[in-house]
Amino acid sequence: MKLSHRLSSLANMTSSHYDHIWDCCCDHGLLGTELLNRQLTKQVHFVDIVPELMQQLEQKLSHFYPITPHTESHWQVHCLDVAELPLDSFKGQHLIVIAGIGGNLMTQMVAGIINAHPSLTLDFLLCSVNNVAKLRAMLNANHCQLIDEQLISENRRYYELLYVRRPATNLVKQTLAPLISLFGDKIWQSHCAEQSVVIERYLKNMLIHYRKTANSKSAMDISLYEGYQHIADSLQLASEV
Incomplete structure (x- = not known):
């Protein structure tokens, strides 16, 4: 299935150095499946709290990306609350992708993940459908550094795509990268x-x-x-x- 402009833009922002990418609530796994196809990570984790959705997704993944005794699994399905991601159970660098939900809920989810894993450096790729200013304020308050940001338009709606890094607590004072701003920097720069x-x-x-x-x-x-x-x-x- 062809990705929307919003999801393809998110996929294009993603770098390839992650051990684990967590696709959370992102349009029925479409973005995570694209990242799986691009082989940008050792493993893509698909996360949602709705059992029916995850059962359907697992069936599709098993069909198109079958796991056999002779092949390494590059995906997992988790039916759980995003705030309860088992990040400590998987070693390596993590990218957590959340898109397609409201800014208030996204702010709660990301804050919950950050608070639950203070010893981990975590990257987030985020695209809320509204209230992005409040999301930015929370990220700034939690010392999240800007990696990249984009402003796009799709179907007469506008979206800010935020790619940020939250350093582990013991590394916050050692990093010099700029924090994500409250109102945006790169999104106001145009080249066309x-x-x-x-x-x-x-x-x-x-x-x-x-x-x-x-x-x-x-x-x-x-x-x-x-x-x-x-x-x-x-x-x-x-x-x-």
């Missing part, structure tokens, strides 16, 4: 006219949203509106939206 249009439309959407929510006098929403307005000013976009 088409991407410039995506940036402008996305930024105007964010300003409209947070200008409305800022009326509730929420300190966070007011701060977010001011932050996105500062970006608009720096890009010389019109402030009236």
Whole structure:
């Protein structure tokens, strides 16, 4: 099955030095299957809490990627809560991919994983469908370093793709890489006219949203509106939206 622009963009961001990639709640395993096809890791772990989905996925994987006594398994299926990933049971470098869910739930999931594994350096590839600013704030507060980020448009919706690293607790003070920013850096940089249009439309959407929510006098929403307005000013976009 052909991947969507969003999922193919996530796949293209992924590097190949991981021992384990965890595909969590990502469109019925489509992204994890693509990473399996690209042989970017020793093993892809497919994770979801819905038993029926995981049973169906396991049947498909067994058909297309059969495990025999003479072949090494490159995939596993786990039916469990994402916050309970058994990372300590698998040695090596981990990449945890979560996409296609809301930012609030994603923030809870990632924070839970980070808190459960303070001694591990973990990479995350994330794409929420909303509330990305709150996700960024949590990642920044947990010393997550930016590896890469992209802004894409698909079916008239906009997505921030975030690729970050959370160093093990004992390594936080030893690393000099920049933390992920609260509002984004690379996503506002354009190298073509088409991407410039995506940036402008996305930024105007964010300003409209947070200008409305800022009326509730929420300190966070007011701060977010001011932050996105500062970006608009720096890009010389019109402030009236």
